[in-house]
Amino acid sequence: xxxxxxxxxxxxxxxxxxxxGLIIFFPILWTILTSFKTEGDxxxxxxxxxxxxxxxxxxxxxQDRSDYMRYLWNSVIIAGGSTLLGIIIAVPAAWSxxxxxxxxTKDILMWMLSxxxxxxxxxxxxxxxxxxxxxxxDTRIGLVIVLMLIxxxxxxxxxxxxxxxxxxxxxxxxxMDGASLKEExxxxxxxxxxxxxxxxxxxxxxxxxxxxFWTLNLTAAKAGPLTAFIASYSSPExxxxxxxxxxxxxxxxxxxxxxxxxxKQLVRGLTFGAVK
Amino acid sequence: MYLRNAxxxxxxxxxxxxxxxxxxxxxxxxxxxxxxxxxxxxxEDFTAKTGHTVEWVTLEENVLRQRVTxxxxxxxxxxxxxxxxxxxxxxxxxxxxxxxxxxxxxDYDVDDLLPAMRSGLSxxxxxxxAPFYGESSMIMYRTxxxxxxxxxxxxxxxxxxxxxxAAAMTDRANDINGICLRGKAGWGEGGAFITVTGNSFGARxxxxxxxxxxxxxxWAEALNFFVGMMNxxxxxxxxxxxxxENLSLFQQGKCGMWIDATVAASFVTNPNxxxxxxxxxxxxxxNHEGVEKRANWLWAWALAIPAGSQKTDAAxxxxxxxxxKSYIELVASKEGWANVPPGARISLYENPNYKDIPFAKMTxxxxxxxxxxxxxxxPVPYVGIQFVAIPEFAGIATDVSQExxxxxxxxxxxxxxxxxxxxxxxxxxxxxxx
Numbered sequence: 001x002x003x004x005x006x007x008x009x010x011x012x013x014x015x016x017x018x019x020x021g022l023i024i025f026f027p028i029l030w031t032i033l034t035s036f037k038t039e040g041d042x043x044x045x046x047x048x049x050x051x052x053x054x055x056x057x058x059x060x061x062x063q064d065r066s067d068y069m070r071y072l073w074n075s076v077i078i079a080g081g082s083t084l085l086g087i088i089i090a091v092p093a094a095w096s097x098x099x100x101x102x103x104x105t106k107d108i109l110m111w112m113l114s115x116x117x118x119x120x121x122x123x124x125x126x127x128x129x130x131x132x133x134x135x136x137x138d139t140r141i142g143l144v145i146v147l148m149l150i151x152x153x154x155x156x157x158x159x160x161x162x163x164x165x166x167x168x169x170x171x172x173x174x175x176m177d178g179a180s181l182k183e184e185x186x187x188x189x190x191x192x193x194x195x196x197x198x199x200x201x202x203x204x205x206x207x208x209x210x211x212x213f214w215t216l217n218l219t220a221a222k223a224g225p226l227t228a229f230i231a232s233y234s235s236p237e238x239x240x241x242x243x244x245x246x247x248x249x250x251x252x253x254x255x256x257x258x259x260x261x262x263x264k265q266l267v268r269g270l271t272f273g274a275v276k
Numbered sequence: 277m278y279l280r281n282a283x284x285x286x287x288x289x290x291x292x293x294x295x296x297x298x299x300x301x302x303x304x305x306x307x308x309x310x311x312x313x314x315x316x317x318x319x320e321d322f323t324a325k326t327g328h329t330v331e332w333v334t335l336e337e338n339v340l341r342q343r344v345t346x347x348x349x350x351x352x353x354x355x356x357x358x359x360x361x362x363x364x365x366x367x368x369x370x371x372x373x374x375x376x377x378x379x380x381x382x383d384y385d386v387d388d389l390l391p392a393m394r395s396g397l398s399x400x401x402x403x404x405x406a407p408f409y410g411e412s413s414m415i416m417y418r419t420x421x422x423x424x425x426x427x428x429x430x431x432x433x434x435x436x437x438x439x440x441x442a443a444a445m446t447d448r449a450n451d452i453n454g455i456c457l458r459g460k461a462g463w464g465e466g467g468a469f470i471t472v473t474g475n476s477f478g479a480r481x482x483x484x485x486x487x488x489x490x491x492x493x494x495w496a497e498a499l500n501f502f503v504g505m506m507n508x509x510x511x512x513x514x515x516x517x518x519x520x521e522n523l524s525l526f527q528q529g530k531c532g533m534w535i536d537a538t539v540a541a542s543f544v545t546n547p548n549x550x551x552x553x554x555x556x557x558x559x560x561x562x563n564h565e566g567v568e569k570r571a572n573w574l575w576a577w578a579l580a581i582p583a584g585s586q587k588t589d590a591a592x593x594x595x596x597x598x599x600x601k602s603y604i605e606l607v608a609s610k611e612g613w614a615n616v617p618p619g620a621r622i623s624l625y626e627n628p629n630y631k632d633i634p635f636a637k638m639t640x641x642x643x644x645x646x647x648x649x650x651x652x653x654x655p656v657p658y659v660g661i662q663f664v665a666i667p668e669f670a671g672i673a674t675d676v677s678q679e680x681x682x683x684x685x686x687x688x689x690x691x692x693x694x695x696x697x698x699x700x701x702x703x704x705x706x707x708x709x710x
Contacts, residue, residue: 040549043524065313124346132352216339217346220354221303221331232334235308236464237539239520239527239549 162196410619445532454509
């Protein structure tokens with residue numbers, strides 16, 4: 001009897017989880033479906049769900065009008081580069097805060113996080129002027145630096161949380177065995193924190209990939225990533241929903257695939273702090 | 277022989293060097309409208325003629341405005357040409373942010389530009405942006421539904437007739453709304469429409485001393501009329517409908533009438549997209565009985581050169597190419613006369629090929645009926661019909677239109693919305709030092 005209840009509860013939970021999952025995924029599914037419709041079908045009311053004339057025309061038009069590969073390559077470099085640079089800077093910072101905390105460590109962590117509370121547009125002009133002076137406007141390296149700085153507080157916070165989970169005694173033991181600071185971080189701490197570092201990397205790649213304020217405001221014709229690619233299909237006068245949906249699908253496809261393959265690490269990373 | 281070859285080589289080399297120095301790559305920031313996309317596709321013709329190549333940055337309208345404003349105020353020099361409208365051009369021209377277009381070639385024939393467009397894109401008599409296409413607003417209506425209702429659309433109807441016709445055409449059982457109008461918040465969306473509606477009831481944004489006028493009876497009359505008519509005959513949720521939403525409704529045969537940009541005429545009469553393409557008639561935007569001003573606006577998407585550009589010569593060449601008579605002919609030869617950029621040149625409306633286009637005459641009449649210096653009945657201290665050409669306007673009008681949209685959605689009364697609009701505008705204008 002007890003077993004039947006458990007099984008029923010399990011079924012309900014599963015159905016509930018699928019239901020919530022589908023609701024969350026629905027906007028993406030709808031975008032994907034719309035991308036295969038004609039512009040006429042895309043705006044029909046009541047909307048057509050599956051029974052419409054499927055077409056690849058929008059993808060072909062989008063590909064003809066825009067150089068998708070250039071935008072994709074820019075996205076890969078900007079998201080990958082900013083995350084890598086951020087990790088290189090954040091690992092030693094998080095190590096020192098986790099294992100050699102000072103009186104002010106908590107304050108520094110809060111101060112770092114407080115930079116995320118400032119609306120980005122508030123510093124647009126100073127950063128834009130700096131970029132003009134440094135010749136960084138519309139360059140990938142400029143965006144790598146800016147996105148790295150923007151995401152650095154999150155990277156440090158995440159890594160700090162993971163490092164705190166690692167017993168300090170293990171590092172002490174390594175030190176007693178004669179490991180230098182560099183060896184301690186590289187050969188003892190990092191391998192133990194790899195799941196945490198991996199999920200931090202994944203989350204930051206996603207954040208950088210989707211960033212649409214700086215990537216639109218600091219680029220023109222050369223360094224624009226996929227966010228600029230999507231923005232170019234929005235129109236104030238004219239219906240281009242199907243083409244916009246095709247552009248959006250092409251832009252999210254790589255990150256969707258990456259997310260699909262790494263979902264275990266991602267979930268572990270996001271729930272790491274909550275289960276301790 | 278040797279000498280001749282050497283001479284040939286030298287000539288070729290000098291030509292190549294000259295060509296290299298001359299040919300430039302210009303960057304153009306633009307919006308994703310149909311005419312602009314067509315221009316991108318045809319820009320190879322410009323490259324073939326001049327040797328200059330073009331790079332495009334296409335952005336959503338509001339993002340574009342923010343992006344180019346940042347670049348122009350910091351002299352970032354990222355763009356050589358930008359697509360801007362009638363609102364920005366005189367303000368930016370006054371600030372010295374744009375390169376004056378006062379030395380265009382004789383072939384360009386600047387006197388052929390429609391006077392309303394030319395004056396709206398000038399500051400102090402100097403042209404700062406060349407009109408790529410211009411628009412006003414007009415009534416688009418379903419001829420079959422009008423006939424079914426037993427009514428006949430006059431060429432210049434009143435709001436009172438429109439309300440009566442909308443009620444007669446409404447057929448809720450068959451999902452047909454008598455009238456579709458913009459209610460969406462935003463200064464360029466619902467804000468623009470209610471401003472021209474206000475003009476046609478004799479309302480104005482400011483008096484001659486820049487005092488907000490939302491506490492005046494004309495505004496109450498205009499807004500109450502609009503809300504009353506839309507509640508009777510408008511689509512559900514019209515408070516969130518803008519140009520694209522109404523276009524979609526009209527194309528699907530769900531609107532009896534739609535008053536909006538003249539550029540929409542080519543969309544609703546295109547049989548590939550519209551289910552009612554052969555049943556559309558046109559008329560001038562309406563006025564309130566006894567008021568001579570009509571609810572039609574004036575707008576141009578224009579090409580301008582920011583002061584920070586290092587390639588002004590090549591940029592001017594592009595502007596001359598894209599806004600020339602020959603460009604119109606180029607589009608006509610490739611895509612037909614119905615698809616040429618409208619509303620910019622006098623000669624287009626004198627062209628016998630274009631006169632056959634069903635909406636050509638009404639577009640021109642609507643543009644000619646718009647007077648940016650006298651937008652409403654009483655005198656005003658500003659220029660602009662659906663906007664007020666001061667830098668503070670975009671922010672104020674966005675806030676005011678949000679209050680109006682809340683009234684359309686039934687979240688507050690018209691009186692409350694007007695009270696708030698008065699307070700918002702007064703505070704903002706005082707803070708700006710008016």
